[in-house]
Amino acid sequence: MKAGFQKFPMLVLLLLIVAAILLFNRFRPFAYQPQGEDTYAFVIASSPRPTAKCERFETRLLPQGTAVYLYLLRDSTRTLPSYGDTVFAKTHIEWYHTMGRAFAFRYTIRPSQTHQPPLQVRLYNRLSSAGLHGDELGLVGALTLGYKEDLDPAVRHSFQAAGAAHVLAVSGLHTGIIYALLLALLTAFGRFRPLHENRIHRCAISLVLIAALCAYAWLTGMTPSVVRAVVMLSLVEIGRMLYRNSLSVNTIAAAAVLILIARPTDLWSLSFQLSFAATFAIVLVAGQAERWLHRLEWEYSWFGRPLSWIAGTLIISLAAQIGTLPITMYYFGQVSTCFLLANFIVLPLAFFLVPCGLVSIALGGSSLGILFTHVTHALAWLMNHSVAWLESLPAATVPCHLSAPMIPVYYLLVLSLFFLFRAARPPRV
Numbered sequence: 001m002k003a004g005f006q007k008f009p010m011l012v013l014l015l016l017i018v019a020a021i022l023l024f025n026r027f028r029p030f031a032y033q034p035q036g037e038d039t040y041a042f043v044i045a046s047s048p049r050p051t052a053k054c055e056r057f058e059t060r061l062l063p064q065g066t067a068v069y070l071y072l073l074r075d076s077t078r079t080l081p082s083y084g085d086t087v088f089a090k091t092h093i094e095w096y097h098t099m100g101r102a103f104a105f106r107y108t109i110r111p112s113q114t115h116q117p118p119l120q121v122r123l124y125n126r127l128s129s130a131g132l133h134g135d136e137l138g139l140v141g142a143l144t145l146g147y148k149e150d151l152d153p154a155v156r157h158s159f160q161a162a163g164a165a166h167v168l169a170v171s172g173l174h175t176g177i178i179y180a181l182l183l184a185l186l187t188a189f190g191r192f193r194p195l196h197e198n199r200i201h202r203c204a205i206s207l208v209l210i211a212a213l214c215a216y217a218w219l220t221g222m223t224p225s226v227v228r229a230v231v232m233l234s235l236v237e238i239g240r241m242l243y244r245n246s247l248s249v250n251t252i253a254a255a256a257v258l259i260l261i262a263r264p265t266d267l268w269s270l271s272f273q274l275s276f277a278a279t280f281a282i283v284l285v286a287g288q289a290e291r292w293l294h295r296l297e298w299e300y301s302w303f304g305r306p307l308s309w310i311a312g313t314l315i316i317s318l319a320a321q322i323g324t325l326p327i328t329m330y331y332f333g334q335v336s337t338c339f340l341l342a343n344f345i346v347l348p349l350a351f352f353l354v355p356c357g358l359v360s361i362a363l364g365g366s367s368l369g370i371l372f373t374h375v376t377h378a379l380a381w382l383m384n385h386s387v388a389w390l391e392s393l394p395a396a397t398v399p400c401h402l403s404a405p406m407i408p409v410y411y412l413l414v415l416s417l418f419f420l421f422r423a424a425r426p427p428r429v
Contacts, residue, residue, distance in 0.1 A: 010253035017257060021264050040102070042070050042087045046149045047121075048080055054103070055080055058149070059087070061100065066265065068093060068100035072107065079109070083121065086110040120145050120220065123361050130360050130373040136380035142168050143350065143380075144357035146220045155384060160332070161397045162390040163321070163339025164346045166274070173347075175213065175229035177354050182212055199241075206237040225271045231255045232279070252279050270331060274324050281323025282316055284418060289315045317343040326410040329402035336397055338390050345386045353379040 042059035045067075049056045054071040061068045070087065072080065081087050089104035124147045132140055138151040148156075148168065159165045166173060186205045213230045220226050232255040239251060256276055259266055266272045317340050329335060336342070356376040363369025390396060402410070 008249055008253070010250040010257060014253040014257050014260075017260050018267065021260065021267050038092065039088060039090050040093065042068060042089065042102070044070075044081045044083060044085045044087065047083070048072075049149060050074075057081070057087075061093075062086070066100065068102055071101070071103045073103075073105050081109045082111075119218075120147050123219070124150075126361050126364050127357070127373075130363075130365050130369055132360075132373060132377055132380075135384050136377050139168075139380045139384055140353065140357045140360075140376055143174065143354055144361065146226065155387075158384075158387045158391040161336060162342040162346075162387045163336030164342040164387060164390075166278075166320075167346050167350055173350065174354055175216065175226055175233065177351055178216055178358075179209065179213060179233050181355055182209055203241050206241050210234045210237050225275060228255065228259055228272065228275055231258055249280065249283060252276065252283060270327075273327050277323040277327055278320040279323075281319045285315070285319035285322060288418070288421065289319070313344060313347065314340060317347075322414060326402050326407045329400050330404060330407060333399060333401040334397045335400045338393055338396050342387065342390050345390070346383060349379055349383045349386075353383065 041062040042057075043062060044057050045060050046058035051071065054073055057070045057072065059068050059070045060066065070089070072087075087104070087107050087109055089102065089107035091102045091104040091107075093100045093102045095101075123145055124141045127140055127144075128137060135152055135155055138148075139155060141147040142151050151168070156165070156168065159168050183205075186208065210233075213233055217226045217230045232252060235251050235254055259272070321339055325335070353376060356372050356379065360369055360372045360376050363372060
């Protein structure tokens with residue numbers, strides 16, 4: 001234990017915090033205390049989405065801020081709440097894993113102090129005014145801003161069946177794309193290396209990157225998944241300024257520790273579990289596999305660069321799938337069989353679509369903005385149809401459920417295989 005704490009202090013601290021949260025079960029979402037007798041306060045965070053008999057709103061439950069779908073009975077004699085309004089409803093919240101649902105027939109509305117739509121919605125409207133429409137508009141809104149209210153349920157299902165649902169959630173992938181592009185621009189695509197050679201330049205660039213990441217988190221509405229990614233990458237940049245290993249198990253554990261100290265209930269958030277499981281797996285599995293590939297000396301051959309890119313994409317996709325597999329099996333009861341092919345198609349498209357979408361938002365309806373909008377529309381159309389084709393493949397998904405007690409058993413088995421793999425030596429060629 002002492003040796004483990006000296007080598008991975010933040011990881012040990014994370015395990016202790018998780019154990020404490022599990023011990024004090026009162027942090028679980030379904031243990032929230034209502035305001036009064038079965039009376040809850042919901043802050044409206046989306047426009048209404050019609051169902052058979054109700055209007056569905058995405059809300060934040062006060063005071064914890066947990067996401068809850070609120071269903072209000074459609075009534076022509078009553079005014080529906082708007083963005084930012086607080087709804088006090090006497091209801092019962094049903095919890096489906098990490099998402100709550102509530103049906104309210106009697107409720108009161110406290111109007112917001114400002115009737116201006118949130119920044120996220122106003123930016124989404126700029127995409128619409130620039131010329132995007134249909135499923136492509138909904139996809140670009142989800143990818144760039146995290147606004148998924150207009151995303152067709154059929155599109156969601158296609159991405160989930162293809163094993164690419166992680167692309168729809170603005171999270172570490174999208175924040176990482178922004179981070180990589182900014183880093184490339186600030187270092188002239190690697191032509192000079194101030195991050196390593198000059199302390200002042202390195203610190204200046206790191207501070208610019210941290211500020212830009214915080215601005216992007218604010219732009220997307222400070223969603224928990226983006227905040228997690230920004231915290232993690234900010235710690236990476238702080239590590240660069242201090243000449244420390246930038247991305248390691250301790251860095252990821254430190255980000256998780258900070259988030260759980262601020263919001264212990266995030267431990268039961270599906271996006272929290274998936275993002276950190278995938279990141280831990282990528283750092284451990286992909287890092288070791290890349291060292292194996294480096295020993296093969298592919299970079300000295302003419303086919304080394306493209307082959308290394310293909311192998312790297314495969315390794316990262318497979319590592320993320322290994323890390324998140326038990327969680328997806330437990331929550332969704334199915335496994336995608338074409339996730340590797342989906343990532344080969346979707347990830348490169350997302351790498352270009354996200355910055356093009358942000359440029360389209362920034363430039364609006366100008367001539368250059370319309371040009372970027374056409375490019376964004378074409379990329380979104382290609383992504384939608386590619387994922388729909390993957391969903392149509394035979395046996396694209398396989399039903400498979402894993403019970404909760406088997407999840408730690410799975411991770412212990414994976415860690416055992418990892419250490420065996422690490423101890424082996426690859427052949428030299």
